[in-house]
Amino acid sequence: MKKMLQELREVSVNAILQAQDAEALESLRVKYLGKKGELTKILKQMGKLSAEERPAMGQLANQVRAELEEAIDTRRKALSDLMMERRLKAETLDVTMPGEHNEIGHKHPMYVVLDEIKEIFIGMGFEILEGPEIEKADYNFTKLNTDEGHPAREWSDTFYLTEDSSILLRTQTSPIQVRAMETKPLPIRMVAPGRVYRKDEVDATHSPMFHQIEGMVIDKGVTMADLKGTLNTVVKKLYGEDTVTRFRPHHFPFTEPSCEMDVQCHKCGGKGCPTCKGEGWIEILGAGMVHPKVLEGCGIDTNVYSGWAFGMGLERLAMRRFKISDLRLIFENDVRFLQQF
Ligand code: DAH
Secondary structure, three states, rough: OOHHHHHHHHHHHHHHHHHOOOHHHHHHHHHHHOOHHHHHHHHHHHHHHOOOOOHHHHHHHHHHHHHHHHHHHHHHHHHHHHHHHHHHHHOOOOOOOOOOOOOOOOOOOHHHHHHHHHHHHHHOOOOOOOOOOOOHHHHHHHHHHHOOOHHHHHHHHHHHOOOOOEEEEEOOOHHHHHHHHOOOOOEEEEHHHHHHHEEOOOOOOOOEEEEEEEEEEEEEOOHHHHHHHHHHHHHHHHHHHOOOOEEEEEEEEEEEEEEEEEEEEEOOOOOOOOHHHHHHOOEEEEEEEEOHHHHHOOOOOOOEEEEEEEEEHHHHHHHHHOOOOOHHHHHHOOHHOOOOO
């Protein structure tokens, strides 16, 4: 029996110290020390021993049990250290590796220009307004002194949404002027960017959808000189201090007097070239003093208040700013084009 115990000790301690993981170790513990384990099997034979032999054998058996338990403990600790080491190795983070680079894109060139213009006007105390793209003909035309029968209201130029011509896709951002005058307390200083729609064929300078920025000031004692001063300041901030401008008389139904503002051609410096179609100047906006009929239609006392307004095409500004030759490039969203800005 002594030999059996010694053999058990040798074989089991070896096996325990070589167990590869916690599970294997546990099954070895059951195999050797469990209720039906090898040690128990040997102890069951104690009955066969004489009374003198028993104490020594009992002592040896206890010793073997203690050694096995100790071996199991030792191996358990070693295994857990090993696991930790493996995990640390697997989860190692090299903080010197270059980070992952995500392309997040950037602003569209037209929005670069729009944001600059907004910033300039905000700096001068203007607020930014919006209006609906689906608009009443009343706001798009009638309240802007453009009565029924006016050529601008033709079905051939305008996307009407109802048979009776009362609802349409706005052809200009000017109706936002009326919406502002009807709802805002005076004085008003506003700019309003947005999409507008016209039945134009697509070519290098036309698109059935494009963007405008409307601007308007209503206050006491506002004059044409304020209009010129403000617009000159904005254009110089946008295109540079040495930009040369001029104002030409024009006609719009909702302003009196009306004008258009030109900037001297950046390509030829005013001599005349293909970019400015030989003119030496490029038109950038329409403007004027808000027509008394429009003011009165919005309930504004023209004895006390006057105002000026302008509307400019955003694509055209962006094209000049970034020397883009074809309007279609702005809408096609070809990344090879967009990446250049
Ligand atoms: N709405 C005009 C257009 O689309 C531009 C314009 C001209 C707007 C004069 C104005 C203005 O506010 O005063 O051609």
